[in-house]
Amino acid sequence: MIQPERIKSLNDIAAKNGAYVLYWMQQSQRASANPALELAISEANQRRLPVVVCFGLMADYPEANARHYTFMLQGLRDVDQQLRKRGIAFVVKLGRPDTVALSLSADAALLICDRGYLRHQKFWRHNVALKADCAVIQVEGDLVVPVELVSDKAEYAARTIRPRILRNRDEFLTDCVDGEADIPSIDIGLESDIDVADVERVIETLNVDRSVRPVRRFAGGTSEARARLETFIRNGLDGYADGRNEPSEWQCSFMSPYLHFGQISPVELALEVKDASDGQRNDKASYLEELIVRRELAANFVHFQPDYDRFDVLPSWARRTLHEHASDRREYPYTSAELERAETHDPFWNAAMREMVHTGFMHNYMRMYWGKKILEWSPTPEAAFATTLHLNNTYFLDGRDPSSYAAVAWCFGLHDRAWAERSIFGKIRFMNAAGLQRKFDMDRYITEVDKLVAAEKR
DNA sequence: ATCGGCTCGCGCAA
DNA sequence: TGCGCGAAGCCGAT
Numbered sequence: 224m225i226q227p228e229r230i231k232s233l234n235d236i237a238a239k240n241g242a243y244v245l246y247w248m249q250q251s252q253r254a255s256a257n258p259a260l261e262l263a264i265s266e267a268n269q270r271r272l273p274v275v276v277c278f279g280l281m282a283d284y285p286e287a288n289a290r291h292y293t294f295m296l297q298g299l300r301d302v303d304q305q306l307r308k309r310g311i312a313f314v315v316k317l318g319r320p321d322t323v324a325l326s327l328s329a330d331a332a333l334l335i336c337d338r339g340y341l342r343h344q345k346f347w348r349h350n351v352a353l354k355a356d357c358a359v360i361q362v363e364g365d366l367v368v369p370v371e372l373v374s375d376k377a378e379y380a381a382r383t384i385r386p387r388i389l390r391n392r393d394e395f396l397t398d399c400v401d402g403e404a405d406i407p408s409i410d411i412g413l414e415s416d417i418d419v420a421d422v423e424r425v426i427e428t429l430n431v432d433r434s435v436r437p438v439r440r441f442a443g444g445t446s447e448a449r450a451r452l453e454t455f456i457r458n459g460l461d462g463y464a465d466g467r468n469e470p471s472e473w474q475c476s477f478m479s480p481y482l483h484f485g486q487i488s489p490v491e492l493a494l495e496v497k498d499a500s501d502g503q504r505n506d507k508a509s510y511l512e513e514l515i516v517r518r519e520l521a522a523n524f525v526h527f528q529p530d531y532d533r534f535d536v537l538p539s540w541a542r543r544t545l546h547e548h549a550s551d552r553r554e555y556p557y558t559s560a561e562l563e564r565a566e567t568h569d570p571f572w573n574a575a576m577r578e579m580v581h582t583g584f585m586h587n588y589m590r591m592y593w594g595k596k597i598l599e600w601s602p603t604p605e606a607a608f609a610t611t612l613h614l615n616n617t618y619f620l621d622g623r624d625p626s627s628y629a630a631v632a633w634c635f636g637l638h639d640r641a642w643a644e645r646s647i648f649g650k651i652r653f654m655n656a657a658g659l660q661r662k663f664d665m666d667r668y669i670t671e672v673d674k675l676v677a678a679e680k681r
Numbered sequence: 682a683t684c685g686g687c688t689c690g691c692g693c694a695a
Numbered sequence: 696t697g698c699g700c701g702a703a704g705c706c707g708a709t
Contacts (some may be wrong), residue, residue: 379691382701400701468703540689591703633702642704643687650688652704 224397225258225362228369233336233352233359234581241332241357243275243408247324250344251337251364252278252298253445254305256399256488259337259362264311264402266333266449273408276306277314279323280417282429285343286616286623289426289495291433291585293365294620296426297443298486299419305445310407315415321347327413328355337485338363340370340526340625363419365485367395367462367493367515370526377527379538380638384520392515396493438583439679441480441620448481452495464509470586470659471667474586476510477584480620482518491515520638521629531628534635541636545604545651551646555600559610562597574672576614581676583620586668592593594634595654599647608635 244261254260260276267274270506278299284291299315306313316323328334328351336348338361368391378384417425426433441447455476459466466474481487496502496510522575525531535542557567565576575589585593595612601607611631616622633639641650659665 380701383691512702520702538690588703595704638702639704640690640701641688643706645705652702654704658705 225262225399226369226395226397227285228372229258229363230262231346231361231363233361234355236356236358238270238333238358239356241272242330242357243273243411244270244334245324245327245331245334246274246276247320247327247334247336247351248276248278248302249320249337249347250339251485251488252295252302253313253486253488254302254309255401255445256364256491257337257485258364258399259335259403261334261399262360262362263335266335268402268405270332271406272332273312273411274404275312275314275327275408275411276302277316277323277327278302278431279318279320280315280419280425281317281319282406282431287431288435288617289431290435290437290618290620292426292429292431293437294441294443294480294583295484296419296422297446298449298481298484300422301444301446301486303419305384307409309401309404310409311404312408312411312413312592313415313490314413315417315419315608315637317416319347321350324351325354328357328359331357334356334359336361340363340522341623342529364399364488364490365482366519366522367392367489368519369395370519370522373519374523374527378379378520378523379518380640381516382414384523388516388519396490396497398494399488399490433648438533438581438620439681440582440584440675441477443480443486445481445486448478448487451477451481452487452492456495456499457502460496460499460506460510463502463506467509467513468588469663471671473666473671474585475587478514479626480584481482481625483621483626489518507547518626521625524629524632524637525625531625531632532612534605537632537635537637540641541639541651544644544651545635545640548647548649549603553600553602553647556602557600559601559606559613562600562610563614567596567600569596569656570669571659572634574669577676578672579618581679585616585619588663589668591634591660592654595648595652598634598651604635 244263244267251257263274303313373387460476528536530536565573575593580583597611598607615627636651642652644650
């Protein structure tokens with residue numbers, strides 16, 4: 224069952240005669256627990272038509288490199304196999320997603336798309352709705368509670384959005400059953416431009432930026448996501464509330480890269496955790512807080528603040544206090560190149576940076592410390608913001624995600640409160656190495672990162 | 682080990 | 696209009 228609040232018509236055109244119902248896949252890169260796909264199947268079955276799923280693969284997706292493409296293509300290979308088993312054609316065309324969707328919409332009775340909150344994702348959908356000559360229907364499948372239902376404005380903090388989300392949460396935590404397409408489309412005669420399973424050839428063809436290498440630590444795809452989730456529920460959920468912050472343990476689900484590419488449904492994830500036999504009540508609550516309240520606060524942020532990647536998006540008290548301290552003396556004025564090479568005086572920070580550069584991931588607690596130090600060590604707060612976001616989007620598999628933009632801005636005061644005033648930070652929350660050492664086994668974090676980095680260089 | 686102070690502004694009660 | 700309180704903080708006092 225798909226909640227009606229997930230579904231929205233993007234134009235005023237009625238359904239027409241056509242050869243198939245088209246699902247234009249972009250954000251929700253999965254063939255299971257995908258409400259947009261399920262709506263397409265059900266609309267097609269009602270019309271006695273086949274369903275076609277298309278995907279536009281572009282060479283210059285904003286800030287993407289070989290690391291991101293490899294992970295995404297591993298996921299699309301999963302999608303291809305799963306759809307094939309169900310008799311559904313998966314048509315991958317080279318080109319901008321909206322262009323690909325529009326060209327295939329010419330023969331479609333109806334076009335169904337998923338939903339994204341970043342500026343380019345919204346623009347593509349807007350463009351398709353404007354130019355298509357068939358009905359365009361959008362289905363939200365990557366948040367638990369649809370963003371407009373929660374709030375009509377940028378929320379100030381977790382505490383203001385939490386009650387709004389929790390009011391609606393359980394109504395949207397329902398299974399999405401994978402249905403059967405009555406009429407196969409596999410032999411309909413639509414061919415892909417390229418075989419997504421041949422990752423190396425795709426990267427070659429698209430001439431993707433290879434300066435950032437793929438990682439061994441994470442393989443993309445829905446089946447990999449589900450296997451990791453099962454491992455987390457079995458081994459990591461019990462004690463999660465207390466253990467999740469210990470950097471040397473990585474007691475986390477590692478779902479953020481998979482959620483970023485839509486390879487797993489947050490609803491499925493939440494239901495699995497909620498109904499798990501492992502884990503205490505507070506461990507589950509803590510995980511659901513991260514997955515739903517904080518992740519959807521980030522979605523609220525990028526949706527209502529189109530300047531989510533600019534310093535000026537910060538709340539006025541944060542901008543004011545940072546400007547008042549913009550000319551404070553910097554004790555460690557590192558260049559962004561020195562930071563990128565992990566060449567600072569701080570061994571904890573260097574370890575975090577190495578985890579990021581070599582493995583595409585960083586422990587969540589260290590992400591906060593990492594960003595705070597870039598603020599402390601950069602010539603201006605604006606430069607620090609730009610450097611943090613650039614490194615974030617270049618190296619993280621889950622970079623360029625709403626959660627990334629919110630997390631970076633959090634380091635500069637977003638969704639936070641003022642604290643005791645001090646040099647450089649002003650009233651922005653401060654973090655230091657002494658705090659890390661007081662609370663955590665930081666020597667072990669460094670040793671563990673060394674092992675991870677060695678495994679990548681194998 | 683634990684606690685209060687630091688500081689801003691939202692949301693609710695009145 | 697007043698008041699309670701919050702996403703991870705630090706620091707000094709007890």
